[in-house]
Amino acid sequence: MKITNIDTLVVDGGWRAWTYVKVQTDEGLTGWGECSDTRVPYATCGMVRDFAAILIGQDPRAYEARTLDMLRLTRSSSGGVAARGMAGIECALLDIAAQARGVSVTELLGGPTRERIRLYWSHCGTTRVRHHDMVGAPPINTWADVTALGKEVVARGFTALKTNVVMPGQGGTWFSGFGKEGTAFGLTMGPNDEWVSNALLTHLEKHIATLREAVGPNVDINLDLNWHFKPEACMRIAKVLEPYNLHWLEIDTTNPDALAQIKQATSTRICTGETLVHMKEYLPFFMRNAADVYMLDVPWNGVVQGKKVGDLAAMFQVNVAPHNHYSHLSTHMSAALCATLGNVRIMEIDIDDVPWKDELVTHPPQIVDGHMIVPKRPGWGTAIVEEVARAHPWDQSKVFHSKNLAAPKSH
Helix, strand or coil: CCEEEEEEEEEECCCCEEEEEEEEECCCCEEEEECCCCCCHHHHHHHHHHHHHHHCCCCCCCHHHHHHHHHHHCCCCCCHHHHHHHHHHHHHHHHHHHHHHCCEHHHHCCCCCCCEEEEEEECCCHHHHHHHHHHCCCCCCCHHHHHHHHHHHHHCCCCEEEECCECCCCCCECCCCCCCCCCCCCCCCCCCCCCCCHHHHHHHHHHHHHHHHHHCCCCEEEEECCCCCCHHHHHHHHHHCHHHCCCEEECCCCCHHHHHHHHHCCCCCEEECCCCCHHHHHHHHHHCCCCCEEEECHHHHCHHHHHHHHHHHHHCCCEEEECCCCCHHHHHHHHHHHCCCCCECCEEEECCCCCCCHHHECCCCCEECCEEECCCCCECCCCECHHHHHHCECCHHHHHCHHHHHCCCCC
16 A cells, blocks of 8 residues: 555634644545644644655555654754644554554554543634624623633543633733733733733632632633743642642643642642643653643644553553644544553543534544543544535634634644
């Protein structure tokens, strides 16, 4: 079997882009992978084209060999869009390799370790504050609306949620663009200051307290701070939220020592890792015991590389949790990874989403009581419906909207 063509599609996900890799073979099998990045989708597509030059004519079933080929090509610049392009192709090759054998990717990689995966409702409140009209959901204008959403999460069978720093009625998060639209606290912070004011600290406590009262003591709550705060601010936030028993406080950083300092200063559990690449970037965090839970980003790392990180995490006695604020293809890819590991905490999924999300794939995720059933169909167990994807092309100008810039990669 030989690779005959590698193509990309960038699809409108409402307020973010979904990027897909399509690999075709001379035996009629087609594999799909996702490597979404709203900020630079076409740079990622360009990387895929560069990789295609060395992959056309090769056997797609030898996915480890093809990954080594791509690593050699980019050994002087192996992160960033190079890693994402590699991940999209690797996942498409896995899809083909599993289909060729008539098994799921989970089975191909030695699973399943589980038949269903616990999910958390991500961007809970964030999406409705910003895009309620687009997703057809009630707006979040008051604290009563936050309470109602918390109760809806429970009523729909979910046992965990994640929110961001949202403000009812503000039309966005606390940080709206670059000061142009201001903030709820009268421009007390610029876009790069990354400190927490007393007013924002009070707001955060009210936000989490409102959710905790709504969902009860047994539902897990995650709060994602993204890249918005420096370590001192993170420590203050973690400390004030200790009474609310967060499942985790999510902090993005490239500094393992700073994160370890935060972790040691609080009883609030810490999560990180969604922007780290392969084992080499995770290892310093593992060695410093810098976090309690580590995110794996399948569209940015790939399933095979993600599994290696997950297995390495197991050696350091920590859990992993796929970062997955993408489309249903990513959800299936992340589920396959979860089903091959023995140290998975939970998996992310966006519930409030654009109406064409389900139509983009042949088989949407099967969700029962807040858990995803691990697919058993060959490959990923789903495929992109190309006609629907092409009917929703991404408008690159959307990335420059301040609300998108306010929350770059978050989950």
